[in-house]
Amino acid sequence: MKKHLAAAVAFAALGCGTAAMAQTDFSAELKARQGQFRIMAINLGILGGMAQGKTEYNAEAAQAAADTLVAISMVQQTPMWPAGSDNMSIDGTRAQPTIWEQNDDFLSKWGDFGTAAKAIQAAAAGGVEGLGPVMGQVGGTCSACHDTHRAPAN
Amino acid sequence: MRRGLVLGALGIAAIAAAGFGVTSATPIDSSPLAGLAGDPAKGEIVFIASGCASCHAAPDTEGDAKLVLAGGQRFASDFGTFIAPNISSDPEAGIGAWSLEDFASAVKKGVSPDGQHYYPAFPYTAYSLMSDQDVVDLWAFWQTLPADATPSQPHEVGFPFNIRRSVGVWKLLYMTDDWVMAEAATPEIELGRYLVEALAHCGECHTPRDALGGLDRSAWLAGAPNPTGRGTIPSLTPEDLTWGPIEIAYYLETGFTPDFDSAGGHMVAVVENFAKLPASDREAVAAYLKALP
Numbered sequence: 001m002k003k004h005l006a007a008a009v010a011f012a013a014l015g016c017g018t019a020a021m022a023q024t025d026f027s028a029e030l031k032a033r034q035g036q037f038r039i040m041a042i043n044l045g046i047l048g049g050m051a052q053g054k055t056e057y058n059a060e061a062a063q064a065a066a067d068t069l070v071a072i073s074m075v076q077q078t079p080m081w082p083a084g085s086d087n088m089s090i091d092g093t094r095a096q097p098t099i100w101e102q103n104d105d106f107l108s109k110w111g112d113f114g115t116a117a118k119a120i121q122a123a124a125a126g127g128v129e130g131l132g133p134v135m136g137q138v139g140g141t142c143s144a145c146h147d148t149h150r151a152p153a154n
Numbered sequence: 155m156r157r158g159l160v161l162g163a164l165g166i167a168a169i170a171a172a173g174f175g176v177t178s179a180t181p182i183d184s185s186p187l188a189g190l191a192g193d194p195a196k197g198e199i200v201f202i203a204s205g206c207a208s209c210h211a212a213p214d215t216e217g218d219a220k221l222v223l224a225g226g227q228r229f230a231s232d233f234g235t236f237i238a239p240n241i242s243s244d245p246e247a248g249i250g251a252w253s254l255e256d257f258a259s260a261v262k263k264g265v266s267p268d269g270q271h272y273y274p275a276f277p278y279t280a281y282s283l284m285s286d287q288d289v290v291d292l293w294a295f296w297q298t299l300p301a302d303a304t305p306s307q308p309h310e311v312g313f314p315f316n317i318r319r320s321v322g323v324w325k326l327l328y329m330t331d332d333w334v335m336a337e338a339a340t341p342e343i344e345l346g347r348y349l350v351e352a353l354a355h356c357g358e359c360h361t362p363r364d365a366l367g368g369l370d371r372s373a374w375l376a377g378a379p380n381p382t383g384r385g386t387i388p389s390l391t392p393e394d395l396t397w398g399p400i401e402i403a404y405y406l407e408t409g410f411t412p413d414f415d416s417a418g419g420h421m422v423a424v425v426e427n428f429a430k431l432p433a434s435d436r437e438a439v440a441a442y443l444k445a446l447p
Contacts (some may be wrong), residue, residue, distance in 0.1 A: 037415075045414035052404070087384050094385065136408065139416055143409045143425065146418025152385035 004110075030093055033080040036072055038049070043068045044138065047120065050128055051135050057128040066124035069138070073114035077107065089153050092146040094151045109145040116141045155217070179269045181259040186286045192294025200292045202430050203353040204274025204281065208423040209238045212304070223248070224302040229275050230382055232367060234311030237274040245299035258289045264325065271321035273309070274367070279329055283352035328368040339445060346442025349435060350375075354428075358389050359420060375446060380419070387419075391446050402440035405431070 048063040049055040083088070086097040099106045116138040123130040201207070209225040223327055224247075225240040242248035249257065256267040264278035272278060284292075286297060288373055338344035350356045361369045362378040377389030389395060397405070401412045406428040409417035417425050428436055 008172055041414040041416075044410075048410060048414055098384065139408050139410055142416030143418065143422045147422040150418040151383055152380050152387055152419050154384075154386055 007132075015023050022066075026082060026090060027092075029082055029085055031042040032152075033077075034093075036075060040069060040142075041074055044135070047124070048135055049132055051131040060126075062124040062131070063121075066121040069117040070114070070121045073110075073117045077110055094152055094153060096149050101148050106145070106149055109141065109149070112143040112144065113138070123139075175317050177271075177326075178420065179265040179271045179322065180263070181265050181267075181269070181375060182263050183312055184255040184258070187254060187258055187290060190287055190290040192290040192292075194291070194294040194298050195289035196288075197293070197295025199431065200284075200288045200353065201433065202427045203349055204284075204292075204355060205423065205427055206241075208427065210241050222300050222302050224304040225306050231256065231275060233315040234309060236273055237307045238344050239306035240302060240304055242302040243296065243299050244303050247303045248300060248301060249296075254290065254293050257293050258286075261289060261292070262319075263330075271318045271325065273311075273315075273318075273321060274328070276302070277355040277358050280352055280355035280358065282329060283333070283348070285348075287419045288353075296409065301335065324366065324368070327366070334371055334374045335442070338442075340441070342438050342441045345435070346366070346438035346440070346445075349439050350442050354424065354439075356390070356424075360390050375443075385419075390443050392444055395443065399437065399440035399444055402443060403436040405437060406436045406437045407433075 020119060041067040046055075048061055050057045061094050079101060081095070083100055085093060086095050086100060088097050116134070120131075120134040120138055123134045207220045209227055209229070210225055211220040212222065212224045213228075214225050215222070223240065223242045225238045227238045229236045229238070240247045243250040245251040249260075252260075252267060259265045259267070260272065260276075261278060261281045262284060263282065264276065265276065266272060309316075333347060334357070335343075335347050337349070338347050340393065357369055357371075357375060360375045360378060361371070361375065362373050364370050375390040375396065378387045380387055395402070397412055405411055405417065406425060408429070409422065409425040411417075428439075
């Protein structure tokens with residue numbers, strides 16, 4: 001927010017148009033990282049629905065969802081988290097400054113999600129019984145990161 | 155208007171306090187505890203539901219290390235930073251030398267063995283509704299917990315809040331033996347009420363506070379600003395939390411919302427605890443939330 005304002009003032013002084021603003025409001029990075037989490041949630045939802053018995057188990061669909069989780073876990077993170085795109089500096093994000101202050105911890109928690117995604121990939125086609133425990137494992141890695149690095153919503 | 159009322163009451167209470175010494179800390183009446191035998195297995199359930207370890211374990215511990223109640227976690231508030239003390243069974247650094255009466259006075263009345271008031275960062279305003287049997291069971295479980303010699307650290311709280319006696323006035327205003335939900339329609343809702351209002355102290359985070367840091371019970375569980383940074387702790391009233399009871403129970407077990415987002419912030423510790431409780435407890439909490447006005 002502050003940064004936003006300072007940038008606006010600077011651009012106004014230079015007589016720059018609003019198009020240049022897109023560079024500093026990080027909207028592309030926010031869309032990309034928030035979108036990746038939505039892809040994760042949607043695919044986890046497919047697996048969770050089967051584990052809960054809300055939808056019928058289907059090995060192929062389960063495998064595709066788990067493969068997607070693994071694919072997302074391989075997306076490189078650093079470019080989506082530029083310095084200054086935390087929730088104390090700009091609006092529209094729940095990313096805590098701790099992501100930059102304790103970046104090793106953040107990346108290691110991302111790595112833990114990748115490990116759990118591989119576990120669910122290995123279990124997905126093996127029947128509905130195997131889904132529950134690995135769902136719990138994946139969910140634990142989501143919450144472990146949200147615990148420290150994501151603020152509650154507004 | 156509300157604030158005026160509270161401050162007015164505070165003034166009256168302060169005068170009464172000065173005049174009659176009502177802010178002195180009185181320990182618990184121990185007679186109801188006397189005949190009760192403690193069951194450590196039941197005490198463990200009380201321990202988990204009440205989240206004692208979530209605050210009193212050392213910072214960043216996981217798994218069984220959470221049973222070492224060495225203290226050290228910091229709790230920021232408008233009044234300063236409180237640091238959870240060592241409550242392990244160490245007789246010097248912890249509470250190993252305490253009696254059951256000392257323990258019950260602390261948990262249910264917020265009174266220390268040397269007759270001081272505790273700060274309400276220790277959520278005894280909720281625990282005051284804990285049943286005597288549960289306190290006795292909890293203490294029995296305590297005897298099975300490990301000792302740790304890490305000394306407790308002083309709170310970082312400035313004047314006038316560093317005067318414990320002033321907490322006596324605060325207690326007059328905010329300590330109550332009444333349930334927020336006066337009538338529980340079914341035994342399940344009654345169990346949920348006990349878990350939410352007494353043990354798991356959900357209101358401490360999900361209910362907004364007034365100027366003096368007391369819970370605004372007229373906006374019970376209606377959501378509150380996040381005390382440690384940005385964002386809002388969500389409302390749990392049926393109007394705002396539209397999830398069904400099965401979805402609420404599933405969230406408490408797994409941390410997954412209906413659209414498979416995953417819980418974050420201080421709610422993670424609550425989910426970690428509730429995952430270990432019987433399914434019927436999670437269902438009772440859901441039934442209670444659905445019965446809120």
